[in-house]
Amino acid sequence: xxxxxxxxxxxxxxxxxxxxxxxxxxxxxxxxxxxxxxxxxxxxxxxxxxxxxxxxxxxxxxxxxxxxxxxxxxxxxxxxxxxxxxxxxxxxxxxxxxxxxxxxxxxxxxxxxxxxxxxxxxxxxxxxxxxxxxxxxx
Amino acid sequence: xxxxxxxxxxxxxxxxxxxxxxxxxxxxxxxxxxxxxxxxxxxxxxxxxxxxxxxxxxxxxxxxxxxxxxxxxxxxxxxxxxxxxxxxxxxxxxxxxxxxxxxxxxxxxxxxxxxx
Numbered sequence: 001x002x003x004x005x006x007x008x009x010x011x012x013x014x015x016x017x018x019x020x021x022x023x024x025x026x027x028x029x030x031x032x033x034x035x036x037x038x039x040x041x042x043x044x045x046x047x048x049x050x051x052x053x054x055x056x057x058x059x060x061x062x063x064x065x066x067x068x069x070x071x072x073x074x075x076x077x078x079x080x081x082x083x084x085x086x087x088x089x090x091x092x093x094x095x096x097x098x099x100x101x102x103x104x105x106x107x108x109x110x111x112x113x114x115x116x117x118x119x120x121x122x123x124x125x126x127x128x129x130x131x132x133x134x135x136x137x138x
Numbered sequence: 139x140x141x142x143x144x145x146x147x148x149x150x151x152x153x154x155x156x157x158x159x160x161x162x163x164x165x166x167x168x169x170x171x172x173x174x175x176x177x178x179x180x181x182x183x184x185x186x187x188x189x190x191x192x193x194x195x196x197x198x199x200x201x202x203x204x205x206x207x208x209x210x211x212x213x214x215x216x217x218x219x220x221x222x223x224x225x226x227x228x229x230x231x232x233x234x235x236x237x238x239x240x241x242x243x244x245x246x247x248x249x250x251x252x253x254x
Binding site for chain 2: 016017019020023038041042044045048049052055056106107109110113114
């Protein structure tokens with residue numbers, strides 16, 4: 001693994017046409033960390049699914065078009081962590097699983113298959129964070 | 139900029155859609171619209187060529203599944219042309235390899251439909 005331990009983050013407007021930008025930035029960061037092209041493609045899909053979910057949720061909640069989705073990537077304990085964060089008006093009960101919160105079944109089955117771990121949590125500042133984890137290859 | 143080029147043609151009475159680019163939540167509605175147009179034109183057996191698709195996520199899969207439901211209501215079918223491992227992978231993960239016949243070439247897909 002190369003020494004690219006500093007987090008990288010990108011904020012995109014909550015509009016479908018910007019998801020490709022988040023995919024490219026995160027894929028480039030994964031490449032820095034040593035993921036091969038096949039795994040990088042998986043990470044692009046995961047980011048796309050997570051951002052799509054975020055944007056659809058924001059539209060469902062009728063959040064303003066100026067809402068932003070943040071994609072934060074960092075390395076921790078030999079794992080790539082990607083946090084996709086977006087604001088929400090809804091309360092998230094702690095006992096719900098990502099699958100219960102994630103309405104798009106195809107998207108969720110892809111996410112859980114290609115990433116090692118998928119978690120949903122809520123931050124103190126009323127943001128939903130979809131956390132994706134993938135072990136960095138040696 | 140994410141883009142998806144969609145070309146349609148007819149081969150032996152079969153509607154063929156050739157895609158080039160990326161299929162995600164932004165571009166998938168274009169594909170959905172083209173599929174609906176083909177069905178409205180009376181083409182119920184459709185081949186979708188994914189050989190030049192660089193990226194596809196569940197938004198694209200959702201449109202394909204929706205299109206399949208639409209043609210099946212007219213006893214039709216959707217066949218895919220794809221050999222790219224990164225695209226085939228999401229069909230495998232979601233079990234859609236059992237739902238869509240997938241061929242290596244457009245010719246194979248056409249011949250299979252002609253044989254039915």
